[in-house]
Amino acid sequence: MNFRFLLATALVLGLFLFNLVFIFLGIYNHFLNADDIFHFLGGIFMAFFLLEFFLLIFKSKKSLKHSLMMTLLVFTS
Numbered sequence: 151m152n153f154r155f156l157l158a159t160a161l162v163l164g165l166f167l168f169n170l171v172f173i174f175l176g177i178y179n180h181f182l183n184a185d186d187i188f189h190f191l192g193g194i195f196m197a198f199f200l201l202e203f204f205l206l207i208f209k210s211k212k213s214l215k216h217s218l219m220m221t222l223l224v225f226t227s
Contacts, residue, residue: 155206158199165195200224 169188172178178185201224208217 152202152206155199155202158195158202161195162192162199165191197224 165188172184172188204219204223
């Protein structure tokens, strides 16, 4: 496995679990801007994850068509 793909996966899962902890403990009631931070970081982490995921899938197929599709999918997620 690719280290960057594992890192991206860990970041997405870690942020998700951290969000669940915030919800469970009621921390969102005390830090109203935490939701904005989670949405911002979630978008960045998901884009990184999708980029690494598609690089892993299309590693053997280096073509302009695959590169454009990968770019489109990452930025529209």
